[in-house]
Amino acid sequence: MRYETLLVEIGTEELPPKALLSLSEAFTAAIETQLSEGGFEFAQVRSFASPRRLAVQVSKLSSAQPDKIVEKRGPAVNVAFDDQGQPTKAALGWARGNGIEIEQAERLVTDKGEWLLFKAEQKGQTLAEVLPEYVAQALKRLPIPKPMRWGNSDAQFIRPVHTLTMLYGAELIAGSVLEVESGNHLLGHRFHSPEGVELNHADDYEAALNQAYVIADFSKRRAAIVQQIEALAHKLGGEVLADDDLLDEVTALVEWPVALFASFDEAFLSVPKEPLIVTMKDDQRYFPLHKADGSLLPQFIFISNIESKDPSQVITGNERVVRPRLADAQFFFETDKKTPLAERVAGLENVLFQKDLGSIKAKSDRIASMAAQIATLIGADASAAERAGLLCKADLSSQMVLEFPETQGVMGMHYARHDGEGEAVATAIYEHYLPRFAGDDLPQSTEGAAVAIADKLDTLVGIFGIGMIPKGDRDPFALRRAAIGLLRIIIDLRLPLDLVELVKIAQSTFGSVLTSASVADDVLDFLLGRFRATYQEQGIAVDTIQAVLARRPTRPVDFDLRVRAVQSFRSLPAADALAAANKRVSNILAKVEGDVAREIDTSLLTDPAEVALHDALQGAQQKAKASLAEDDYEAALSSLAALQEPIDSFFENVMVNADDDAVRRNRQALLGQLREAFLAIADISLLNN
Known part of the structure; x- marks a missing residue:
């Protein structure tokens, strides 16, 4: 078996620059996958990409696939032979299909029966035999939205292909891909080396192109x-x-x-x-x-x-x-600069936001109203926030933004300063678009935060309010991005806002425009659903997030505190046992007919284990309540974690479903209080051990 370096290069017209990296990565991955699945041995795989080429270099690649034994099972023995022991038509047909006599068949015996078996040695194909098809398949798998044809060729690719090189060591592998025959001629730099270069060995690829004024890597x-x-x-x-x-x-x-x-x-x-x-x-x-x-x-x-x-x-x-x-x-x-922003606002009446929700002017009015109310809730300057909300879209009619759309917001800030608007107003106009993408900056001013939240909230409530709920990948108004941005602002800036109250504020600004009766619930569910994506990106386990989501906390900062507390709780030695105990408690209570009693009759607590659990629970609850009053969920869970031993002892020694109805209900009430103590923070029964 030989082991040499393989070089595969496709020489093309200039490839789309923004797609070059993804094309290169996909081409390399496809070649590597096919070699691996084909059983070839190799060491390192390198990708090369420049405006006029995609290439893959594979070092220490075996020259052929390994031989292998292929087992072909035939009919069961009781079907393969008749009562006289003569082969049936099924057996003879199977033998003939494998090119053997029936006597040459082996037997496969398992606990389920016995079958005829033929073992054939399958010779591995050489690299030269399979490579052209591998390359053709790799090119077909590239993420190309619009392939093109060129000249009289029927071949299709993202750009016209001029050269194909498949070189194994010094051996040129013959073959045709996209109607181009393999050769060892490489395209050089279009101006410095228009004649190109001949490649004599796959190991020399990078150096040869460097001589032709091409840095291929x-x-x-x-x-x-x-x-x-x-x-x-x-x-x-x-x-x-x-x-x-x-x-x-x-x-x-x-x-x-x-x-x-x-x-x-x-x-x-x-x-x-x-x-x-x-x-x-x-x-x-x-x-x-x-x-x-x-x-x-x-x-x-x-x-x-x-x-x-x-x-x-x-x-x-x-x-x-x-x-x-x-x-x-x-x-x-x-x-x-000759037209103040304030004078541009009226012109926004002619710019449509959405046909059922009206113009950008109407949206600006709503944002202004919401921003003032939100600013009051977070201790910001309400008048500045209201003014910024009114002006935040005004630069959309400026010539600068019409020519350079990327400058919207930032030009509004500059024009506001020129017009003599307050700095808080100017800054908030710029910041209201933040964050524009994952990882982007957040507003740094409270007025900017108020306007940013108002803008995103207006879009969410408005679009949901006319029944245009995003489905699948369709999200033309970028509602998911708006929701995540809104949550990021509130959480990272630690703003004391409740999503229920925010949605009510937004609803009130639309008057009778909204047609969906369930808009408040729909928007709230949508926002709560974004928590999962937000925390998963931070590496927090899904079941941790679900444990908090089960309680539906609607204050984002409160939600964040609970998630962090549950994440910390999971590192405690008692976490797995307590999660399992909560599952058990939840299952027991789910089977109770009627309501579980809320009060515990201490006179009915007779078993030492249930007395111990009751006493421990009272103490832990007192400590947890004090911590919950300070929103210190981590400390509250830590206090409840001390219940592990009395809970374990309770389940080992106490029969919850006692024959005595009063005792049974009293024990259920004890478990109900235990469950409620944890549910004040999260449903830890949802945690996976």
């Missing part, structure tokens, strides 16, 4: 870009704005990165930095530079895909391209 190319831009930024006395998505996209756009810097007119710095950054990053894939105080420098770094003999020409070209875009931003800013 995505991570190495990315690291080279980071090193170059950081060195240039240091030289210019600035720092690069961190953006992993931009780095990945630029890495996917170039094969031979060369970092250069260019400048723009300092007059453009009179424009807020956000639209300038959007212009440079999103439109041109540049890396803006900022000073230590966060302000922009009038320079930017860009990555060229060539080593120019005259870099000044490349720099001048990029400066010429970006100047009109920055001039546009400057024009929009100066024009927008």
